[in-house]
Amino acid sequence: MNTLTQTAQPAATNRAANGAARRVATVTPVANIHETAEGYILEAEMPGVGKDEIEVTVENGELVILGRRADKELPGEPLYRESRPLDYRRVFDLDPSIDSGKIKAKMEQGVLILTLPKAEEVKPRRIQVTD
Amino acid sequence: MSLIRYQTPELSTWTPFVGLSNLRDEMNRLFDLSAPALGAREDRLLGLWSPPLDVFQDKDHIFVKCELAGLKKEDIGISLHENTLTISGERKQEREVKEGDGFRSERFFGRFHRSVSLPVPVRPDHVKAQYRDGILAVTLAKAEEAKPKQIEVQVS
Numbered sequence: 001m002n003t004l005t006q007t008a009q010p011a012a013t014n015r016a017a018n019g020a021a022r023r024v025a026t027v028t029p030v031a032n033i034h035e036t037a038e039g040y041i042l043e044a045e046m047p048g049v050g051k052d053e054i055e056v057t058v059e060n061g062e063l064v065i066l067g068r069r070a071d072k073e074l075p076g077e078p079l080y081r082e083s084r085p086l087d088y089r090r091v092f093d094l095d096p097s098i099d100s101g102k103i104k105a106k107m108e109q110g111v112l113i114l115t116l117p118k119a120e121e122v123k124p125r126r127i128q129v130t131d
Numbered sequence: 132m133s134l135i136r137y138q139t140p141e142l143s144t145w146t147p148f149v150g151l152s153n154l155r156d157e158m159n160r161l162f163d164l165s166a167p168a169l170g171a172r173e174d175r176l177l178g179l180w181s182p183p184l185d186v187f188q189d190k191d192h193i194f195v196k197c198e199l200a201g202l203k204k205e206d207i208g209i210s211l212h213e214n215t216l217t218i219s220g221e222r223k224q225e226r227e228v229k230e231g232d233g234f235r236s237e238r239f240f241g242r243f244h245r246s247v248s249l250p251v252p253v254r255p256d257h258v259k260a261q262y263r264d265g266i267l268a269v270t271l272a273k274a275e276e277a278k279p280k281q282i283e284v285q286v287s
Contacts, residue, residue, distance in 0.1 A: 012155075031237055032235060036224050046200065048201040050263075071196075077188060080185065082185060109200060109201050109262070110265015
């Protein structure tokens, strides 16, 4: 299909990737991906993750986003709970047109914003018509 | 007599496998969810946004935590009325959205509203709120009469 399509990453493949039987439960953050002329912008929601607790890695054409929650517990006893005190993890296939050396990341109030520029040779270019 | 002309179903445009990859994503996410979070997910499917909310307490305080990623501080409103705490706000789409340039769109933009009835009376003048890393944390002080008291038993 398209670039940046999500790799199937259920718990079972998580385990296979780790090579161990240990299964680490993570939450899949919701994400938006937009295409621009320069590249792609990926926004992933990871409330509770600060800028020092985020890990973005590119390996074998896969973009792995890992966010560790610093706020796993509040003081006191829980009365009612909807959030899940788990780390965030999501894997995307990277399109080969993306220049993986120039990926930039920033955190804005729990939203990871990744800028993934396209390599120069695949950017749209206007070609001058000569006489 | 039928007033509407019979239309041939457009069988040729039916592509059975489009949407299957989305379905797979949805199923994966469904298995990710724990039971209490399912309600929130249903709201989401209905086009509403119900951010996850937690309530904790210690001896003197009630803590309410709400996951609100990507809002501006000034777009969050908190009110306390008759011991019901209401958190509302709006997530605004900052980027200009052009048709067709977004090919994965899972985030919710728009208004939300959550109310929680507090288990014990609180002091309305002692409410603190902090918004950091997309988490809104509200700290409320329990009213004096709600605090556990040690009662001395006199033995004569």
